[in-house]
Amino acid sequence: MMNTSLAKILRGIATGLPLWTALAAVGAFFLPGIWTSLMPYISMKWLFAFTMFGIGMTVDLKDFDPIIKKPWWVGLGLLAQFTIMPGLAFLIGTLAGLEGALFLGIILTGVTPGAMASNVIVYLAKGDVAFSVSLTTTATMIAPIATPALTELLAGQGLSAPFWPMFLSILWTVVIPMALGIVLQKYTPDAAKKTQTIFPALSTVCIVWICSAIIAQNVDTLKSSSLQLIGLVAILNLGGYGLGYLAGWAYRFDPRRRKTLSLEIGMQNAGLGAVLATTHFNSETALIPALFATWCVLTAALLARIGGGDLVEKRIGISG
Numbered sequence: 001m002m003n004t005s006l007a008k009i010l011r012g013i014a015t016g017l018p019l020w021t022a023l024a025a026v027g028a029f030f031l032p033g034i035w036t037s038l039m040p041y042i043s044m045k046w047l048f049a050f051t052m053f054g055i056g057m058t059v060d061l062k063d064f065d066p067i068i069k070k071p072w073w074v075g076l077g078l079l080a081q082f083t084i085m086p087g088l089a090f091l092i093g094t095l096a097g098l099e100g101a102l103f104l105g106i107i108l109t110g111v112t113p114g115a116m117a118s119n120v121i122v123y124l125a126k127g128d129v130a131f132s133v134s135l136t137t138t139a140t141m142i143a144p145i146a147t148p149a150l151t152e153l154l155a156g157q158g159l160s161a162p163f164w165p166m167f168l169s170i171l172w173t174v175v176i177p178m179a180l181g182i183v184l185q186k187y188t189p190d191a192a193k194k195t196q197t198i199f200p201a202l203s204t205v206c207i208v209w210i211c212s213a214i215i216a217q218n219v220d221t222l223k224s225s226s227l228q229l230i231g232l233v234a235i236l237n238l239g240g241y242g243l244g245y246l247a248g249w250a251y252r253f254d255p256r257r258r259k260t261l262s263l264e265i266g267m268q269n270a271g272l273g274a275v276l277a278t279t280h281f282n283s284e285t286a287l288i289p290a291l292f293a294t295w296c297v298l299t300a301a302l303l304a305r306i307g308g309g310d311l312v313e314k315r316i317g318i319s320g
Contacts, residue, residue, distance in 0.1 A: 054199030056181020
């Protein structure tokens with residue numbers, strides 16, 4: 001009875017990610033002292049590494065079958081992932097006149113790989129889950145090269161990114177923990193099965209903490225420009241959904257795969273961007289990635305409820 005109750009609590013924590021994210025963000029804004037007092041004792045890098053390890057424990061090697069059978073699907077998806085969002089982030093940041101840390105922050109948001117949470121959203125939206133898992137996993141594995149390279153390319157003079165330090169950060173906090181989780185899941189499936197309820201809940205707590213802690217550190221910046229920053233984050237997120245769906249249409253994907261690509265493009269792993277920003281730059285640079293991570297969780301949950309790409313299709317008049 002106790003185990004069943006605990007399992008229900010853990011599932012409630014995991015499935016309530018949008019609610020907990022929103023509540024924590026509001027709490028961090030109005031009561032930042034609670035978060036900032038705890039930050040010296042909690043490492044964002046280790047929390048994120050732990051999250052990626054937990055995600056790896058849920059990935060089955062069979063999920064990579066689509067890469068083997070239809071590698072061009074994933075290749076086209078990766079092309080869209082690492083061109084649409086970086087380009088859109090650069091365009092929005094430039095037109096909005098962002099400078100310094102905030103400009104670098106929106107660039108970091110655009111150049112990160114797709115969010116692993118998108119796999120759950122794709123499932124809820126009745127998309128192509130196998131394609132989703134293949135795309136996010138592959139994008140994550142090439143992120144150590146793609147993310148710092150694109151940051152360096154787009155950041156501009158005076159904001160150059162430390163390529164190799166960022167490469168190593170992504171390797172140690174993303175790729176290695178996730179790969180270790182996949183290996184353990186492969187060779188200790190019974191143990192992995194027992195953790196499938198625990199890790200999603202713990203990952204939820206980790207992501208909520210990372211986003212809210214960064215918001216707490218930047219309350220003054222938010223008070224002076226919160227509406228502008230939230231507006232830019234919304235444009236980047238919604239633009240990613242729309243352009244991702246259009247890319248799927250151009251690739252002649254079927255509707256389920258278009259919907260999947262739309263969610264994959266629009267949902268960036270901005271939590272990683274926030275961690276990279278705090279590690280290699282400063283907390284102000286991490287603000288836009290943290291806001292994006294909070295915002296995209298809410299919009300993705302809404303899209304999953306109302307049909308995801310189907311809504312986009314109705315809005316822009318594309319069919320077939």
